[in-house]
Amino acid sequence: MAAKQADQPPREDDLTSTIKSLALKAGGDVVGVAPVARWDEFVPEGYRPYDILPGAKFVVVVGTRGPTMGAWKCPDARLMEVNGYDFANDRAIHVVANHIETETGFYAMQAPTLPVAGHQPLMSMMLAAVLAGLGTRSFAANIILNPKYGLLYYSAAITTAELMPDGMLEQQVCPAPMCVATYRNIGKTPCMAACPADEGGCLDGSIDGDGRIEEVYYDRERCSTRSMNFGINSFQKALAEIIEEQDSERRSAMINSDFFTRSCTSMGHFKESVAQCFECMRVCPIGRAERKLQ
Ligand code: SF4
Ligand code: SF4
Known part of the structure; x- marks a missing residue:
């Protein structure tokens, strides 16, 4: 379909609320918007959104839960991989990008999450989620935890359209208060206890006197041999x-x-990016309430 040049560009708050509601209707659980300048501090030239789409101004990030609540309850952990993921975040982000291009006449493209060469993707969806205010890094494999849903899967769209940005989260989602208490008791949070680095696992770290992350240890290579x-x-x-x-x-x-x-x-099934181990997330209290049904 040919892109429609809008006679009058939509106001950025109207466009932002339209694409957010479209993303949620298309299967997204959360949506956030970040201005491209937020990447400058964290990634080198060549990997910023405006290097990928010249003239880009904003990045829209969509997060979805992936495994259903029933899949989390299944006693066979291997079924989380087989049944766990439906790429709703990719679908939602395409709805967003298509709407921007066809209804406003601005450019939009899905942010590249796979490498074009080697093993390094052009953009990190973990960083995009943090910069769009959807979550913060955790002790568990550095997974970005959303305060409501915990583990989410993220996709993003880069656009030249003007949008209304969301603020970044001020509070760290991890560690949860019960994890701080567990750490004070046994020297490990629940995720560290599920995969302890000192017993052949991948996770370790420390919490400071204010209950915040002080140091994180994550053995990525060891984790990837188990989970991928x-x-x-x-x-x-x-x-x-x-x-x-x-x-x-x-x-x-x-x-x-x-x-x-x-x-x-x-x-x-193009499931390379889907992990075969969810054990550190299975014990994580963040988002657990959202997985409860009858
Ligand atoms: S091996 Fe499993 S439990 Fe350990 S950090 Fe990786 S995903 Fe989490
Ligand atoms: S179990 Fe606790 S410490 Fe570990 S990732 Fe979840 S909130 Fe953070």
């Missing part, structure tokens, strides 16, 4: 071994193995 076993990397690794295998019976067993089958499935 299937995807493009596992497919490439298994394929290289299959090609090298001379014994045809063994090669056939490798092709039909559980590991290679799951690697193919994860690519077919």
Whole structure:
């Protein structure tokens, strides 16, 4: 559809409230808006929103919950990966971008969250969520926790349109008061106790006298070997071994193995970015009330 040039550009507060309500209707749970200048302090030239879309002024960020409340209750943790994620944040952000372009005549594009080369994506959705006032970093794998929903999945749209910005959160969401109390008692918060670095896990850290994060330890490499076993990397690794295998019976067993089958499935469903471990989030009190049904 051709973009409509608006006779009169919409007022930024009207446009902002329209795209926020569209994003929520399209499956978003939260929406925030950040001016592009907020990136200047945190990322180098070449990785700022206006480097990706020249003339960009604002970034709209949408967060969605991913796994349903029932999926969190399922006793088989592996089903969180299989059933957990429906990309509603991507859908919602496309609705936002399409509305901006077709109804206002300004440019909009989805922020690139996958690398175009190597392993570094052009934009961090974690940073975008923080800068749009939707959450703050936590002890649990640095996951950005939203004060209402806890763990969310984020997508963003960069636009040249003028919008009304949201403020960033003033209060750190993590640690929750009960986590501070647990830390004072046993020296660990619930997420650290679920995945303790000193017992082969990935998390550690300290809380200061005011109940705020003092130091965070997160073993990202160890976590990724546990929580991201299937995807493009596992497919490439298994394929290289299959090609090298001379014994045809063994090669056939490798092709039909559980590991290679799951690697193919994860690519077919484009689930590389979905973790296979949620244990630090399962014990996190933030957002737990939103997961309660009958
Ligand atoms: S995702 Fe799993 S492995 Fe990674 S920090 Fe959380 S509990 Fe540990
Ligand atoms: S359990 Fe959640 S709120 Fe508590 S310290 Fe860990 S990440 Fe923070």
